[in-house]
Amino acid sequence: MKTSKKILTLLLLSTLFTACSKNDDNNGGNxxxxxxxxxxxxxxxxxxxxxxxxxxxxTMHFPDADSPYPEGTKATFTLMNNILTIEVDGEECITIKNPRLTTAGSTEVQFRDTCRDKISYDVSENNGALNEINISSTETGKWLGQFNNR
Structure with missing residues (x-):
């Protein structure tokens, strides 16, 4: 009986430690x-x-004169669980949650940074693959450029 209690206690403690150390946050980035x-x-x-x-x-292509990113700027975009993390070379990263549909029936969703840089990252899909990420101002709606891999 004592052995069973010890085993049960050890099992309970190991389960508790394992459950508490696992990161299930899925916030899309750090x-x-x-x-x-x-x-x-x-x-x-x-x-x-x-x-x-x-x-x-x-890579940034076709930047507008008002774009915060010049031609050739490299960035890493991580999209997971409807959360977008943006890492632009030389800048602090940002994670954006809660996208909105651009237009009914479209394959583009907007991840809107209304907190820091006031940029909308408009992620579009074409034939099951990432097409491009257009950026625009969240304040004026002005198109600022396009990130793509072409």
Whole structure:
């Protein structure tokens, strides 16, 4: 009986330690800055296609004169569980949650950084693959450039 109690206690303790050490946060990244966009009454919640989940190394092309990123800027975008983490070379990363659908019936969702940089990252899918990530101002709506791997 004493042996059974000891085994049961050890089993319970090991389960407790294992459960407490596992990280199930799924926050999409390890950024200090996390921005959770608040959908408005006119927004439709967006869901990024599962086929484009993963890490994408992209380059800025066609930047507007007002773009914060010049031509050739490298960035890593990690999309997982409908959460986008953006790591631009030389800058602090940011994680954005709660995307919205760009237009009904489209394959593009917007991850809107309304917390720090005021940039919308518009992630589009084409034939099951990541097409591009357009950026625009969340304040003016002005198109600022495009990250892609072309």
């Amino acid at each position: 950024c200090d800055t996390v921005c959770e966009y608040s959908l408005t009454s006119s927004d439709t919640p967006g869901t990024a296609a599962a086929s484009i989940e993963g890490t994408h190394n992209l």
